[in-house]
Amino acid sequence: xxQIAQLATxxxxxxxxxxxxxxxxxFVVGLGLLPKVTSTVDLRDKQIADDLAAAEAARAAADAExxxxxxxxxxxxxxxxxxxxxxxxxxxxxxxxxLAAAGAKVDETLAAAEARIGAARAAALGEIEAVAAEAAQxxxxxxxxxxxxxxxxxxxxxxxxxxx
Numbered sequence: 661x662x663q664i665a666q667l668a669t670x671x672x673x674x675x676x677x678x679x680x681x682x683x684x685x686x687f688v689v690g691l692g693l694l695p696k697v698t699s700t701v702d703l704r705d706k707q708i709a710d711d712l713a714a715a716e717a718a719r720a721a722a723d724a725e726x727x728x729x730x731x732x733x734x735x736x737x738x739x740x741x742x743x744x745x746x747x748x749x750x751x752x753x754x755x756x757x758x759l760a761a762a763g764a765k766v767d768e769t770l771a772a773a774e775a776r777i778g779a780a781r782a783a784a785l786g787e788i789e790a791v792a793a794e795a796a797q798x799x800x801x802x803x804x805x806x807x808x809x810x811x812x813x814x815x816x817x818x819x820x821x822x823x824x
Contacts (some may be wrong), residue, residue: 787822792817 793813802807 716728787816789814792821 793810793816796817797808797810797813800806800813
């Protein structure tokens with residue numbers, strides 16, 4: 661077979677060119693491109709690690725800021741509660757004072773009304789006594805035919821009213 665015979669004669673030349681190609685690929689890719697790719701990968705890994713560290717630091721700072729905000733919010737909430745309690749106490753005092761003033765005014769009005777009622781009662785009692793005295797004079801005059809003086813009739817009516 662001629663192909664096999666030719667293979668034996670070109671065998672050494674093929675191996676030589678194969679080694680030259682592999683050497684060329686090794687030097688171009690292995691020594692030229694691979695360090696660049698490796699340095700790019702290392703740079704990316706470093707950048708990712710730096711970004712992760714920065715993100716962790718930012719998260720820690722955000723957590724610290726949130727805690728500070730929570731403390732401030734709790735302090736402000738406590739101050740607001742204190743202000744509300746003070747406002748309630750002030751309102752209660754103000755309401756109590758207003759109620760006391762209104763109570764005094766009502767008591768004053770009630771006392772004045774009771775005085776007017778007492779005066780009206782006394783006046784009405786006086787009129788009743790006068791009417792009763794006149795009626796007693798008329799009754800005595802009609803039944804007994806005696807004329808009773810007005811002062812004596814009034815004294816008799818007052819005695820009856822006083823003793824029931």
